[in-house]
Amino acid sequence: MQILGEEDLIKYPFLEETRQYIAKLGLTLDDFTLNEFEKVIRRCELRLMSSKYPPELYTLDKDTDLLSFMLAVIIIKASQREDVIARFAFNEASRAEYFLKTERNKSILTYILRRLLNINIYEVDYAICNEYYEYAIHVKDYVKLSSSLKSLHWKIVNKIVSNGLVYLRRQELIRLARDKIFQEIFKRIKDAPTPIVPQKLQYLVDIVRNRPLPKRLHESSVLTEDPPCVKQILDKIKSGKNLSHYERFFITTFLLKKGKSTEEIVSLFSSSPDFNEKIAKYQVEHIAGLRGGRKRYNVPDCKTLFSQGLCYKDDSCNNISHPLNYKLKKGDKTLDRKRRFSKESI
Amino acid sequence: MIEKDDFLKKAFRRYYYENINKICAPQRLPEREIGYLTFYPEKMIRHVTLKNEGELKALLVHEAPKSVYYSTAYYDDPSAPINSRLWKGADLVFDIDLDHMPFKENHMTFIYICNSCNSFFADLNNKRCSLCGSEKITTANIPTKEGLEYGKDEIIRLIDILTEDFGIGKDKIKIYFSGKRGYHLTVENSLYEDVDQNFRLELSDYLTLNGFKLLNTILNRNVPINDLHQIFPLPHEKGWMGRLSKSFFEDIIGIKLENWDETYLRSLLQKYFSTITYKDLQLSLEKVIDKIKIRIDTNVTTDIHRIFRMPETLHGETGLLKKRITNIDTFHPLVDAIAFSQEPIKVYVDYAPRFELNEQIFGPYKKEEVILPEMAAVFLICMGLAKPLEFP
Ligand code: SF4
Ligand SMILES: [Zn+2]
Numbered sequence: 001m002q003i004l005g006e007e008d009l010i011k012y013p014f015l016e017e018t019r020q021y022i023a024k025l026g027l028t029l030d031d032f033t034l035n036e037f038e039k040v041i042r043r044c045e046l047r048l049m050s051s052k053y054p055p056e057l058y059t060l061d062k063d064t065d066l067l068s069f070m071l072a073v074i075i076i077k078a079s080q081r082e083d084v085i086a087r088f089a090f091n092e093a094s095r096a097e098y099f100l101k102t103e104r105n106k107s108i109l110t111y112i113l114r115r116l117l118n119i120n121i122y123e124v125d126y127a128i129c130n131e132y133y134e135y136a137i138h139v140k141d142y143v144k145l146s147s148s149l150k151s152l153h154w155k156i157v158n159k160i161v162s163n164g165l166v167y168l169r170r171q172e173l174i175r176l177a178r179d180k181i182f183q184e185i186f187k188r189i190k191d192a193p194t195p196i197v198p199q200k201l202q203y204l205v206d207i208v209r210n211r212p213l214p215k216r217l218h219e220s221s222v223l224t225e226d227p228p229c230v231k232q233i234l235d236k237i238k239s240g241k242n243l244s245h246y247e248r249f250f251i252t253t254f255l256l257k258k259g260k261s262t263e264e265i266v267s268l269f270s271s272s273p274d275f276n277e278k279i280a281k282y283q284v285e286h287i288a289g290l291r292g293g294r295k296r297y298n299v300p301d302c303k304t305l306f307s308q309g310l311c312y313k314d315d316s317c318n319n320i321s322h323p324l325n326y327k328l329k330k331g332d333k334t335l336d337r338k339r340r341f342s343k344e345s346i
Numbered sequence: 347m348i349e350k351d352d353f354l355k356k357a358f359r360r361y362y363y364e365n366i367n368k369i370c371a372p373q374r375l376p377e378r379e380i381g382y383l384t385f386y387p388e389k390m391i392r393h394v395t396l397k398n399e400g401e402l403k404a405l406l407v408h409e410a411p412k413s414v415y416y417s418t419a420y421y422d423d424p425s426a427p428i429n430s431r432l433w434k435g436a437d438l439v440f441d442i443d444l445d446h447m448p449f450k451e452n453h454m455t456f457i458y459i460c461n462s463c464n465s466f467f468a469d470l471n472n473k474r475c476s477l478c479g480s481e482k483i484t485t486a487n488i489p490t491k492e493g494l495e496y497g498k499d500e501i502i503r504l505i506d507i508l509t510e511d512f513g514i515g516k517d518k519i520k521i522y523f524s525g526k527r528g529y530h531l532t533v534e535n536s537l538y539e540d541v542d543q544n545f546r547l548e549l550s551d552y553l554t555l556n557g558f559k560l561l562n563t564i565l566n567r568n569v570p571i572n573d574l575h576q577i578f579p580l581p582h583e584k585g586w587m588g589r590l591s592k593s594f595f596e597d598i599i600g601i602k603l604e605n606w607d608e609t610y611l612r613s614l615l616q617k618y619f620s621t622i623t624y625k626d627l628q629l630s631l632e633k634v635i636d637k638i639k640i641r642i643d644t645n646v647t648t649d650i651h652r653i654f655r656m657p658e659t660l661h662g663e664t665g666l667l668k669k670r671i672t673n674i675d676t677f678h679p680l681v682d683a684i685a686f687s688q689e690p691i692k693v694y695v696d697y698a699p700r701f702e703l704n705e706q707i708f709g710p711y712k713k714e715e716v717i718l719p720e721m722a723a724v725f726l727i728c729m730g731l732a733k734p735l736e737f738p
Binding site: 131140144157158161162163164 | 510511512513514537538541544545548549551552555556557558559560563564577578579583584585586587
């Protein structure tokens with residue numbers, strides 16, 4: 001049995017231990033207005049505002065760090081903005097992912113992963129085709145954990161499955177953990193009662209609340225006549241989900257071809273939780289041929305999209321071979337893209 | 347003239363009456379939804395609950411249904427509307443039907459029926475009736491012994507994956523001849539009972555190799571083909587990789603895998619890869635994938651509210667039983683699933699190709715009165731190919 005050290009709590013402040021620890025301190029929200037908590041507030045501001053909360057350790061004591069996490073959670077909740085909750089949860093999850101990836105002590109890593117995922121995790125030692133598998137988890141657990149990851153890579157058909165276990169590389173398991181952390185933090189904040197924040201801290205709530213809403217392309221110009229594969233991605237962006245690399249590539253080439261400017265496209269991406277303006281701008285301009293190799297990329301065809309698992313073909317696609325050839329006939333209604341199952345079939 | 351449905355209903359009722367002791371209710375019967383199809387009017391009755399085996403037996407004898415189904419799912423109240431009952435879990439079920447197999451001439455005998463002039467044909471030109479030119483054609487098919495043997499292989503490979511990859515105990519798996527063209531496999535009391543539709547979708551994609559991309563980890567890397575033998579998966583590997591390798595050695599390289607050691611296989615690979623290109627290899631592996639994937643009807647496996655034919659009951663389109671298989675090697679569907687007797691009955695056959703039942707050969711017949719054993723008479727009448735002229 002591993003005992004978590006101070007450092008581990010600072011790395012993974014969403015663990016149950018944090019709550020217990022803080023409960024013992026017996027503080028109320030009003031206490032934070034006292035001067036001695038100045039450091040906590042500064043730390044909390046950092047957590048709230050930077051898109052990547054600095055992962056460095058040892059800069060502060062445990063109390064300050066954990067309290068700043070708890071306070072940030074409260075402020076975020078008080079802002080009552082779901083996109084902000086999602087962004088915060090994503091940042092915290094990415095921060096934890098960073099620590100997991102750099103964890104040197106494997107037994108601690110395994111212990112933490114078990115704690116985070118709350119499932120049986122087996123350490124294995126299996127290699128095939130130059131790939132090395134260190135962990136295995138039950139296929140039922142695996143399917144639940146990976147259900148939000150849409151790339152074909154995560155389908156069990158593309159995993160080594162044996163005797164009810166799915167074999168995973170270290171990075172893959174950490175990636176699953178990140179998603180789980182994201183969901184837990186998101187859910188915890190969403191389900192919490194809205195707190196009453198003392199006047200003196202209200203400015204923190206305002207900062208968060210007044211953060212500009214992510215800009216979107218003028219909806220009607222984009223949404224009406226796009227093929228299902230494009231709509232799928234736009235929906236994803238709208239609901240604040242992250243895009244895979246290829247999804248981003250495809251939607252960028254497509255929108256460029258439809259005459260959207262690079263700025264418009266970058267601002268479309270700004271609602272993704274993992275948005276980083278600099279990187280997004282670079283990528284979009286690269287694809288547009290404004291940078292790097294000066295090669296303007298073509299929009300992938302249906303076959304390629306299909307093989308990337310991005311084709312959501314329905315009747316309206318009419319056997320076209322390229323999404324740019326998509327034309328929605330007047331009066332056509334796009335059908336439900338999801339596979340449908342009749343409830344009462346034999 | 348005797349009504350066909352009247353004849354069949356009487357025959358089915360007599361069968362159930364005389365064989366009622368062979369009926370054995372599925373486990374946890376009161377938690378399942380029961381459905382059945384009546385002969386006349388032909389109607390599907392759903393949302394039935396049965397408290398015990400006695401009630402099931404009474405239903406079979408009293409209603410003599412054309413077909414009987416049970417839900418693979420367990421509910422708190424199976425007769426409530428589907429949205430207001432609590433879903434408590436479901437068996438894993440798989441349907442392997444010759445319809446889903448790559449078509450082979452000798453697996454099924456086709457019959458084309460013109461609904462306008464009521465003529466029957468063994469084959470069809472231009473989708474039209476050659477007598478009256480109508481396009482209102484329906485088809486019927488009779489599986490052959492060869493076809494049904496072929497389906498067995500699919501079941502055997504399915505069992506291998508369920509046990510090896512998913513760790514399902516052999517004792518949890520039951521297999522059946524479906525009563526018509528294929529086989530059913532159910533897994534009861536396993537730890538997969540509570541899995542949702544998403545899991546069942548993943549499972550069915552796993553079995554059918556839908557979305558399979560692992561080939562890329564073998565092929566799409568910067569390993570020159572001359573070095574590929576060093577990382578190519580071997581037959582002992584876990585999951586699909588092992589199966590893929592096994593089939594590659596047996597079907598592409600063409601060796602028997604009995605006592606092999608790694609060095610030997612790697613040297614075989616090295617030799618083989620020196621003669622082909624990446625493209626050749628990719629094509630071979632695609633062939634392998636097509637061969638080893640399991641051809642289940644994915645709609646059945648992924649539907650968590652499905653009703654499924656009940657074991658040991660009669661199939662309304664053949665008069666054969668959905669029959670439990672205990673030893674697949676010695677099981678003969680067209681012998682072991684026969685329900686009806688050898689009593690001779692006079693029937694009028696519109697059309698029947700040559701077919702086999704109980705190791706006896708019948709037909710072909712065309713517009714003639716024939717005296718057939720009851721089992722063959724019921725079979726043709728169920729298929730809509732003959733009319734009864736007398737009751738047994
Ligand atoms: S068929 Fe082409 S246009 Fe339609 S969804 Fe698929 S990829 Fe998009
Ligand atoms: Zn005709």
